Amino acid sequence: MTTGVILETRDILLYLGEKRILDNLSLEFWPGHVHAVVGPNGAGKSTLADTIMGLSGYTKFEGDILFEGKSLKGLPIDERARKGITLAWQEPARYEGLTVESFINAGAKEKSREASSRALDLVGLNPDEYLERAVDRTLSGGERKRIELASILTMEPKLVMMDEPDSGIDVEALEKIFDAIQFLKKKGTTVLLITHSATVLEKADHAFLICCGQLVKKGPVDKIMQYFGEKCIPCDHKNEPDPEQINE
Numbered sequence: 001m002t003t004g005v006i007l008e009t010r011d012i013l014l015y016l017g018e019k020r021i022l023d024n025l026s027l028e029f030w031p032g033h034v035h036a037v038v039g040p041n042g043a044g045k046s047t048l049a050d051t052i053m054g055l056s057g058y059t060k061f062e063g064d065i066l067f068e069g070k071s072l073k074g075l076p077i078d079e080r081a082r083k084g085i086t087l088a089w090q091e092p093a094r095y096e097g098l099t100v101e102s103f104i105n106a107g108a109k110e111k112s113r114e115a116s117s118r119a120l121d122l123v124g125l126n127p128d129e130y131l132e133r134a135v136d137r138t139l140s141g142g143e144r145k146r147i148e149l150a151s152i153l154t155m156e157p158k159l160v161m162m163d164e165p166d167s168g169i170d171v172e173a174l175e176k177i178f179d180a181i182q183f184l185k186k187k188g189t190t191v192l193l194i195t196h197s198a199t200v201l202e203k204a205d206h207a208f209l210i211c212c213g214q215l216v217k218k219g220p221v222d223k224i225m226q227y228f229g230e231k232c233i234p235c236d237h238k239n240e241p242d243p244e245q246i247n248e
């Protein structure tokens, strides 16, 4: 295992249909850090997370993904989850008929009403109001997103990928999500924030900027934020990765 690296993508080359979506993408994530992957719409951010998680349709690629020094290639999603890898979706799923409590308990390390309640409190949802609710269309998108995060908190994972944690979330709830990120960091969890929002990017320790499935730049958040603001907004997709410039 490479010292001080929990997750590494090595030259990932992934096509969806005819289109090259991830283009020799090599990234290293350090344990216990909050990393961000930032980039414009269509850059390949969600695809990267789906590929790391091993979702069906994202398992055929060149290159490798190493978690704690071991290749994840060929491992199904549930085995990756057992290794401690989780993904909070850009648009969380609905589970008709399942209560919030059962949903949280399904993956929780400590399966108790107290543990589920603590997690709901952390994401700013009142357990008395939500534990018995169904994880279906009666919950708003923002509520589902926070319930999904509460569930992840109780799993005590090693790596949490959060795909656009701010999408559909109001300002007050977003503060709760940021609190949850700090909570995870204190527990030593590695967090990967996928975003194109400066507010979310600010919460990271280190960032990767990707465009057209390629790494454009990596380094401290302020440098990446400045570069992203100056060169990528508006995005004209003319930023080609410059190997001399990648390390900041």
Ligand SMILES: Nc1ncnc2c1ncn2[C@@H]1O[C@H](COP(=O)(O)OP(=O)(O)OP(=O)(O)O)[C@@H](O)[C@H]1O
Pocket: 016, 017, 018, 019, 021, 039, 040, 041, 042, 043, 044, 045, 046, 047, 048, 090, 196
């Ligand atoms: N099954 C598919 N076939 C062909 N192209 C696809 C497929 N799925 C995704 N894509 C394309 O891959 C590119 C990357 O998509 P992805 O969802 O990873 O982007 P993203 O960086 O997460 O963008 P956003 O900020 O909008 O969420 C997009 O151009 C998308 O249209």
Ligand SMILES: [Mg+2]
Pocket: 045, 046, 047, 090, 163
């Ligand atoms: Mg996306």
